[in-house]
Amino acid sequence: MNFDISEEQELLQETIRQYVDNECPATRIRELFDSGEGWDPTFWKGLVEMGVAGLVVPEEYGGAGLELLDLALACETLGYGGAPGPFFGHSLACLALMLGGSEAQKKKWLPRLAVGEALGSVALCEEGGAWQPEAWHSGVDDSTGAAALGEARSTWESEGQDIASAALSGTRPFVPHASRADLIVVGTAGPGLALVEREGAGVECEAYAGVDRVRPLDTLTLKGAGCEVLPGGAEAAPRLRDAGLILLAADAFGSGRRLVDMCVEYAKQREQFGVTIGHFQALKHQLVSMAVEMEPGRGLFWYAAHAFDHIQDEAPRTAALAKAHICDRAMQVSRDAVEAHGGIGFTWECDVQLWFKRVMFDRTFLGRPALHRERAAQMAGW
């Protein structure tokens, strides 16, 4: 038995970590935070050149052909670094195409997405907090013939014909960096997933005042926008959700660990009563409690990612559990981190807020922890 990541995976994390340390230190994250821009094309370009944009895209489409575990490890490292950018939404768009796309759709988009020539994103929430595919109710427009789509679907299955066009309307909140994306995978009741091109007619974006300013969100408004349905979208949508949950857990794990490390460093530097405050047991124990909350989560997201790749029966439940558990632990740690820094921890100038807010994004995106715990209970038959 080998419950460990490989040397290649460690190298992947190390390479990303060094790049983030060099190109995007906390001072740079703060600039992006303060400017309200939240977008650093140069930093993203560097990640793309390292192959990060196409990590899970199969080699035949120009990607690295790695697994979800690799993607999750990259997410952990980017979370630890507080990295800005579209990695999360872009990776989910790639996964959506891989899981549910037709051959023609894959050929058209994956090679461009893999090398960062096109930017992808996902719209997985309907108004009213409907994040789960099971809760989506907004389908393709009637005028474009939902019934006809059903027919087309059986044609794809029998004849391998692959593209069916339809139209989508309605609002999709919380779409990562939608305004800069070329391709958006939209969750749609019935067919599951559909491709919408950002530049197409009837597609509008409006910035959402999101708390994590380096991973901006938009509200997407579709008005009869042309779309292409993914033939395997209905089966792919829940898998895509599971992948998203695991990546968020990994990001929150990285963020939580960063907060612990920041607090430990601070306790070794800051002096009161003539000694560094790490001498004081009250603080030492608080820091250790934070670490003890966070550290065991590593195995949990590893296992969930491994299950996604190799033990698919277990993936939905462990993904839900990992997201709920790790995001809640990271939330508590982020609050403790503010306290551990004293008054300075509450200021805009203190770096704690950068990760504090990153955790808020991770915890709420794709649904709050309590919802995923209830899902896990149901999946266990309880």
Next chain:
Amino acid sequence: MDLSYGKEYEEFRVELRSFLESSWPPKGDAAELPKAEGAKRFRQQAIERGYLYRSVPKQYGGSEQEPDAVRGQIIREEFSRAHAPMEMRGIGMMMLVPTLLERGEEWQKQKFIPGTMSGDIVWCQGYSEPGSGSDLASLQTRAELTGDEWLINGQKIWTTGAQRAQWMFCLCRTEPEEPKHGGISYLLIPMDQDGIEVIPLKQMNGGADFNQVFLTDARTPADHIVGKRGEGWSVSRTTLKHERNSIGAAAQAVMMFEGLVRFAQQAKRDGRPVIEDPLIRERLLSLEGYVRAHEYSGMRQFTKNAKGEDPGVITLMNKINSTNIGHMVSKLALDIMGDDGMLDPVPRDEMGTIPSGSRMWLSQYMYSLGIATAGGTANIQKNVIGERGYGLPRDYYANRSSGK
């Protein structure tokens, strides 16, 4: 990441299974033997095959195998599946044998190891004292060499199994002039003598797992010392690179959690299973997050140990994680049982019988607090994690030099 054991190990598993099928439960003449005798004979066969006491040399009755954590794990899995007797448990196997192997005299190894392995010699550990708990090195039990004997005076407490033990490995102050840690020796003391009185400590849950041991002119031969005079502290910290059971420790938490889920499914409130209560569900799943994280952490440590790599700071956290899970399980069990939460888990007529149903969880509600303290309080664990794991400074006021 690969959760299978691989071909070589699966072949080992097949070989092991066929041994177990033919040997346990005992067949033929052996089936007629008393249970303990049958188990003893089975263990001997398992030792000859290299399945038990793998880190103990052959000359002391072990099977002297190369350390191999994966084989160790497969053996535990298969023996447990066949309900076959494993190695003798207890503090003697856990602590004394590894210490003797590393630091003992040849005659001490020969005299004590085989008997401890067979269960003929039962040990207790004389460490804690009324005035020396977390600050163990401040211990005051004195041992003086008079002629060819040590004369020992003092009191030990929290001594598990002292009422059944024939021997105690004991930390005593032998060099009162030396600084705190340097004045301690590690002695082996026979329990059956006039100078030793054992008094059980009745616990809040009615059991009596621990004892007080009073030593009044207790005696042991001069050569029953492990290591030299004044080396007792370092001897007591001896660890061996044996096959660490990091999966087994977490497996207990998983079993306890699964038991709790069954309890919530069976317990009724207003005629409905308690597990349908949304608040109970939320807490169960919240707890499962901790349990699974602990379980997978165990698997990761197991892998790292097997590869001879350092799993990192997580190894220091195992005790506190188990303890925290124990607390959460206990509190949730109390809410699952509802009004039974006022029951006394201690049967009135007789002390120490194992309670069932709600009573079992009530006992656990209290016992989890005993476990939390045994082997080091959570506060001490936090010091260790902070100082060794995160390089935080040592306690400002801790006195590390005085024997007082």
